[in-house]
Amino acid sequence: MGHWSENLVDDLARQVGGNPDPEELRRVLRKSAEEIETLSGRTFDPVRRSTTVFETNGLPFIDVPNMHMGSMETADTVWQVPDPVRPEFAAALQVHALVYPSPTARSVADGLGFAGQLVARAARQGALTRDYVIEWLGTFVGYEERKDLFRRVMNSNTRFNVPVIGEAVGGWWIQVTRRLVWITHETQNDGTLVEPLFDRSADDNWIPLAAAEPTLIVAPMTKQPADWAFTARIWPEGAQPPKNRPWRRLASAIHGFGIPTITIDDNSTPYELACQVVLKAYWHRYLRGDEPALRNVVALAYPKQVELIHRKTDAPDLGSAAAMLLEQLIQPGFDPAQGAELTRRYVRRKASIVVMEHHKRESPQRYPWTQLGISERRYYKLLPLFAQKVNGRYQVDYDDIVTRMRDHLDGKDQSREVRAAALDLLQQRGFSHAAARKWMQRHQPEEALDAWPRGPRPQPE
Numbered sequence: 001m002g003h004w005s006e007n008l009v010d011d012l013a014r015q016v017g018g019n020p021d022p023e024e025l026r027r028v029l030r031k032s033a034e035e036i037e038t039l040s041g042r043t044f045d046p047v048r049r050s051t052t053v054f055e056t057n058g059l060p061f062i063d064v065p066n067m068h069m070g071s072m073e074t075a076d077t078v079w080q081v082p083d084p085v086r087p088e089f090a091a092a093l094q095v096h097a098l099v100y101p102s103p104t105a106r107s108v109a110d111g112l113g114f115a116g117q118l119v120a121r122a123a124r125q126g127a128l129t130r131d132y133v134i135e136w137l138g139t140f141v142g143y144e145e146r147k148d149l150f151r152r153v154m155n156s157n158t159r160f161n162v163p164v165i166g167e168a169v170g171g172w173w174i175q176v177t178r179r180l181v182w183i184t185h186e187t188q189n190d191g192t193l194v195e196p197l198f199d200r201s202a203d204d205n206w207i208p209l210a211a212a213e214p215t216l217i218v219a220p221m222t223k224q225p226a227d228w229a230f231t232a233r234i235w236p237e238g239a240q241p242p243k244n245r246p247w248r249r250l251a252s253a254i255h256g257f258g259i260p261t262i263t264i265d266d267n268s269t270p271y272e273l274a275c276q277v278v279l280k281a282y283w284h285r286y287l288r289g290d291e292p293a294l295r296n297v298v299a300l301a302y303p304k305q306v307e308l309i310h311r312k313t314d315a316p317d318l319g320s321a322a323a324m325l326l327e328q329l330i331q332p333g334f335d336p337a338q339g340a341e342l343t344r345r346y347v348r349r350k351a352s353i354v355v356m357e358h359h360k361r362e363s364p365q366r367y368p369w370t371q372l373g374i375s376e377r378r379y380y381k382l383l384p385l386f387a388q389k390v391n392g393r394y395q396v397d398y399d400d401i402v403t404r405m406r407d408h409l410d411g412k413d414q415s416r417e418v419r420a421a422a423l424d425l426l427q428q429r430g431f432s433h434a435a436a437r438k439w440m441q442r443h444q445p446e447e448a449l450d451a452w453p454r455g456p457r458p459q460p461e
Helices: 006-017 022-040 107-125 130-140 143-154 247-257 268-282 291-301 303-312 318-329 336-362 366-371 376-385 398-428 433-442 445-450
Strands: 053-055 061-063 079-081 091-092 156-171 172-182 195-196 208-212 216-218 232-235 259-262
Touching: 006 022, 022 247, 061 216, 079 247, 079 376, 091 216, 107 156, 107 172, 107 216, 107 232, 107 268, 107 291, 130 156, 143 172, 172 291, 232 268, 259 268, 259 336, 268 291, 268 336, 291 303, 291 318, 303 318, 303 336, 318 336, 366 376, 366 398, 376 398, 398 433, 398 445, 433 445
Parallel strands: 053 156, 232 259
Antiparallel strands: 061 091, 079 091, 156 172, 172 208, 172 216, 195 208, 216 232
16 A cells, blocks of 8 residues: 555646646655645545554553544553544553542643643753663663663554653653664654664764654542643654744644644743743634633743734733734744744744834834835835845935836826826727727827827828
């Protein structure tokens, strides 16, 4: 059975038209499909049954991105946890009962915020790096046991997870793991990024063992077994996902069918990570839009941007300023392929847009396009005619630009009026509308005074 993207060859050929090469279409579709799977964190192959061995090393949950609810053989000690957004899928498997269930739990947004802060702490401690995985294997797996472990991991149906985080906070269980993967030419792409644990040596004596991207699972501890779970992928600094696809076109599909992706780097703060997790949960429909925590986490994660909006606009308080920033962040959301730094830059840009839009509404006379009576879009299309770029920015004297641009627009209007008058004159003299338009394309408007259609001209009285 081929890749699912091959089923789209005929549809793509009809859209392209002509007689395209089917093999080239398959190659393009396969490449695009792999990039989409990487961004979404799951594959879209037809449903199939398989046998999988899970080794969780004491943690109660394990991620199962493509498992359908009800597809698992009955087991008294393993439970499928339904995905709250796509209930036909299992978000995770619970393989151990919770040791200390909690009678109550904080809100979903609070639980996700706690998870983001724990991920930030783990990153600062180096627990998301390959060195941590190697150290864990050296500490908890003996030399002889290690050989047996490698043999088990060589089987692609074995999911061996290295625990990174396993904590209960506010009635929520939060865990992060990394799955060991044995890399060969036959290893199938399941949409996850992997990091080789060992560098290639000069003599090519290399152990092809890798660790998959860290996986976050958050579940309430109020029920046994759990009936709700949130899973997310974590892309540390240095991850190399595909970047040549326009995020705006993919955002709705990834948010609708993909697994949330959290990006992190050395400059990420705990509040930034908490904000990312909560916003990703909202974009992927795990949270409602009226959740008060949305603007709260934005205010905590980006205080400078919220303060800027509060200072430059009429926002009555910081909460309102955070809500204004949140409106800009709703769509299309953060592109995980761009990394954590570009996410911060994206937020700074959106804060500037909030301030700029406020000034446009409150003080329109301060902008040159409003003084000229044209749209902002048309102003920037005309600007290259009157100003030069230096180091990527236009050098503009606004008073001079407005004067010159107004003269240009007045000249355009006058020319348009002259052409309209000439067109009317030609039609009055017997030209059809089409013939008059063609004549105008070949002559100057002033020549219309002496223009007549072919045939005898009327004699002057």
